[in-house]
Amino acid sequence: MKKINFSAGPAILPASVLKQASAAVENLDGSGLSILEISHRSDAFDAVLLEAEQLVRELLNVGDDYGVLFLSGGASSQFFMTAMNLLNPEETAGYLDTGSWSAKAIKEAKHFGKVNVIASSKESNYNHIPREYTIPEGLKYVHLTSNNTIFGTQFKEWPETDLPLVADMSSDILSRRIPLEKFGIIYAGAQKNLGPAGATLVIVRKDLLGKVQRNLPSMLDYRVHIDGGSTFNTPPVYPIYVMMLTLRWIKEQGGLEGMEKLNERKAKLLYDEIDRNPKFRGTVADEQSRSLMNVTFVCTDEADTDAFLAAAEAAGCDGITGHRSVGGFRASIYNSMPYEGVETLVRVMREFE
Ligand code: PMP
Numbered sequence: 001m002k003k004i005n006f007s008a009g010p011a012i013l014p015a016s017v018l019k020q021a022s023a024a025v026e027n028l029d030g031s032g033l034s035i036l037e038i039s040h041r042s043d044a045f046d047a048v049l050l051e052a053e054q055l056v057r058e059l060l061n062v063g064d065d066y067g068v069l070f071l072s073g074g075a076s077s078q079f080f081m082t083a084m085n086l087l088n089p090e091e092t093a094g095y096l097d098t099g100s101w102s103a104k105a106i107k108e109a110k111h112f113g114k115v116n117v118i119a120s121s122k123e124s125n126y127n128h129i130p131r132e133y134t135i136p137e138g139l140k141y142v143h144l145t146s147n148n149t150i151f152g153t154q155f156k157e158w159p160e161t162d163l164p165l166v167a168d169m170s171s172d173i174l175s176r177r178i179p180l181e182k183f184g185i186i187y188a189g190a191q192k193n194l195g196p197a198g199a200t201l202v203i204v205r206k207d208l209l210g211k212v213q214r215n216l217p218s219m220l221d222y223r224v225h226i227d228g229g230s231t232f233n234t235p236p237v238y239p240i241y242v243m244m245l246t247l248r249w250i251k252e253q254g255g256l257e258g259m260e261k262l263n264e265r266k267a268k269l270l271y272d273e274i275d276r277n278p279k280f281r282g283t284v285a286d287e288q289s290r291s292l293m294n295v296t297f298v299c300t301d302e303a304d305t306d307a308f309l310a311a312a313e314a315a316g317c318d319g320i321t322g323h324r325s326v327g328g329f330r331a332s333i334y335n336s337m338p339y340e341g342v343e344t345l346v347r348v349m350r351e352f353e
Contacts, residue, residue: 004341007319008149008294008332009171009192017195017245017336024241035241040234048241049230055247059255061180062203067226069202070240075101075170078187078200079108082166085204085222086184087113087140088212093166094118094139096159099126099148100325101168109143112214118142125326126151129289135161141184141208147172149192150323152296152330153289158182164208172293173201174250175335176260184208190239192293193335195246198239250335259335266333266342267292273346279304279353283326298328308352315348 005012013021024035031044038044053068062068071077082105087093091113095106097120109115119133126148135142141164147154149171158165164184173188185204191197204222218224224232230240253259271290274280274297283296299305305328312320322330333342 001316003316003318004337004344005318006331006333006337006341006345008323008330009189009334010197011192011332011334012336012341013195013242013246014249014336017242017249020245021242035238038237040231040237045237045241048237048244049235052240052244052247053230055244055251056201056203059174059247059250060178060203065206066180067202067204067206067222069204069222069225070230070235070243071200071202071225072198072236074197074200075168075187075189076104078168078185078202079105080111081220081222082143082185082187083109083112084214084216084220085212086166086208088214089113091140092116092138094135094142094163096120096130096133096142096144097122098129098145098153098155099151101148101150101170102143102145105143105145105168113140121153124285126153127283127285127289129153129155131157131288135159135163139163141166144168145170147175147291147293149294149332150325150330152284152291152294152326154291154293156288164205171332171334172291174247174256174259175263175293177256190243192332193246195243196239198236199243201243246336253335262339263292263333263335266337266339267295269339269342269346270295270331270333273349277349277353279308280349283328293332293334295331295333296322296326296328297331298322304352308349311352312345312348315344317345317348320345 028035056068094116097117119130121130143166145168165182166185169186170188171192173193187202190199209223274282280297281300284290320329320331322328
């Protein structure tokens with residue numbers, strides 16, 4: 001039985017993408033070569049990179065003032081690369097602390113400059129997105145985690161500031177429309193909304209670069225990757241190829257407007273059931289902070305937990321166990337999760353009631 005993959009990441013991919021990706025392992029577009037064995041400097045891969053970049057630009061409305069990069073190292077490498085490329089030792093960046101991933105970004109940024117934690121929801125185990133805070137003068141940028149994969153919270157409104165936002169969008173990239181002009185850097189590990197693990201998408205405003213005094217190792221300098229068109233070194237060829245297929249798929253679904261509508265419908269279906277069904281309770285404190293990507297909930301009676309997990313698994317729902325720091329359940333319903341997948345989970349919840 002094909003399972004319904006609710007895992008937080010690596011995560012579900014569209015069935016049509018998996019089919020094309022597996023065919024390309026044998027023979028890429030009739031070339032007689034596998035995608036796994038072609039050169040990263042071949043015409044075939046040039047075309048893949050170009051199309052992937054163009055699709056990112058088209059879907060998010062990214063102009064030439066930004067570089068679009070496909071790197072390795074995961075979002076975790078961007079925690080330090082962003083600060084390393086933007087922040088001088090005597091300068092301060094503002095950070096919004098909304099979860100474990102934000103905390104990790106803060107830790108890494110401190111290696112390169114000063115960090116001012118403008119707001120934090122840590123005291124309440126990150127169960128909401130702080131909304132009451134002021135952004136002090138004189139910061140270099142403001143960093144945020146747009147969607148908190150572990151705690152099931154998501155920014156719905158962006159900070160009101162003219163400072164460039166630096167955003168970790170690993171778990172909600174391309175799931176909704178965003179005002180791109182507010183962002184100085186957007187980064188995202190591929191393995192939730194974009195493709196398999198191994199590639200990291202980085203969108204960076206070029207005029208922010210070249211302003212730090214430190215010497216940057218080539219591999220950690222965004223400008224080197226912009227100049228090299230993401231092929232300064234051997235990039236993760238196969239993950240980028242699958243990302244390109246997923247980007248095509250997103251475009252076919254009506255682009256970000258289409259994704260946003262579908263994601264809103266799926267999340268509403270599940271949250272409505274959590275709110276209605278006396279057997280369950282959501283873990284996010286205020287409704288406005290609820291993530292449309294990672295839906296976290298618990299059984300009202302903790303003793304029901306194992307039985308509900310067994311019922312969900314028997315219906316083919318895989319990967320709904322919550323992160324150990326929150327407990328309970330987490331249903332990740334990224335772009336590629338079909339509406340019918342969420343319907344199945346909701347049916348199990350009703351039957352369980
Ligand atoms: N940020 C967020 C919001 C994440 O969800 C994750 C991974 N779960 C990371 C960063 C870390 O990404 P990676 O494993 O690609 O370094």
